[in-house]
Amino acid sequence: MIKLTKKRKVALSKFDRNTVYSLTDAAGILKEIVSTKFDSSIDLDIRLGVDPRKANQMVRGIVTLPHGTGKVVRVLVLCTPDKEEEARAAGADFAGLDEYVEKIKGGWTDVDVIITMPSVMAKVGALGKILGPRGLMPNPKTGTVTMEIGKAVKDVKAGKIDFKVDKFGIIHCSVAKASFDRDKIVENAETLISTVVKLKPASAKGTYVRSIYLSGTMSPSIQIDPKSVSA
Numbered sequence: 001m002i003k004l005t006k007k008r009k010v011a012l013s014k015f016d017r018n019t020v021y022s023l024t025d026a027a028g029i030l031k032e033i034v035s036t037k038f039d040s041s042i043d044l045d046i047r048l049g050v051d052p053r054k055a056n057q058m059v060r061g062i063v064t065l066p067h068g069t070g071k072v073v074r075v076l077v078l079c080t081p082d083k084e085e086e087a088r089a090a091g092a093d094f095a096g097l098d099e100y101v102e103k104i105k106g107g108w109t110d111v112d113v114i115i116t117m118p119s120v121m122a123k124v125g126a127l128g129k130i131l132g133p134r135g136l137m138p139n140p141k142t143g144t145v146t147m148e149i150g151k152a153v154k155d156v157k158a159g160k161i162d163f164k165v166d167k168f169g170i171i172h173c174s175v176a177k178a179s180f181d182r183d184k185i186v187e188n189a190e191t192l193i194s195t196v197v198k199l200k201p202a203s204a205k206g207t208y209v210r211s212i213y214l215s216g217t218m219s220p221s222i223q224i225d226p227k228s229v230s231a
Contacts, residue, residue: 034217042216044175047212052167076094080097090149115152
């Protein structure tokens with residue numbers, strides 16, 4: 001039998017796990033039950049009625065959260081020397097090419113996002129086995145392979161995230177921090193959910209959004225009524 005901690009018992013007493021809440025109510029409850037000493041991430045899990053094994057039912061996209069993620073995003077730009085100044089001016093933490101390619105080959109991946117340009121993809125592509133499993137491989141579909149280096153860096157720093165349904169048909173994203181006020185959590189979550197809804201594959205049959213849960217780091221999850229979300 002799993003023994004519940006005192007904090008978890010208190011958290012579970014604040015809401016009914018068998019009740020489906022509105023997004024606004026769920027965010028309010030979450031603000032009350034998150035009890036970590038650090039600023040917890042607020043995560044959204046959206047279970048979709050799709051089969052990710054089928055190419056025509058893959059759900060993937062990018063979205064800029066209106067209030068950012070609250071997370072400090074470390075950005076590496078792999079670019080030619082003439083683009084390095086633009087990258088740094090836009091807020092990139094690291095910018096360069098050959099020296100960082102060698103560092104990555106040596107096992108260094110201490111960044112959250114890598115942005116590059118089409119002309120150097122031959123060098124970046126060779127890092128696929130290292131970057132791919134870590135979700136760091138640049139991709140034109142997510143705006144991380146572009147000639148507009150400065151804009152791409154600013155977008156990522158401002159809260160642009162990319163999402164992709166996993167093999168279980170679930171999209172999992174961090175959308176805020178526990179320190180955000182309730183309305184900001186709601187607006188960020190609504191932005192992600194409405195974006196996912198608009199990406200419904202034509203081949204997906206039946207109920208598309210099957211369930212939505214909101215949770216904090218180490219907190220119980222709260223089920224959200226999809227109908228309570230503004231599309």
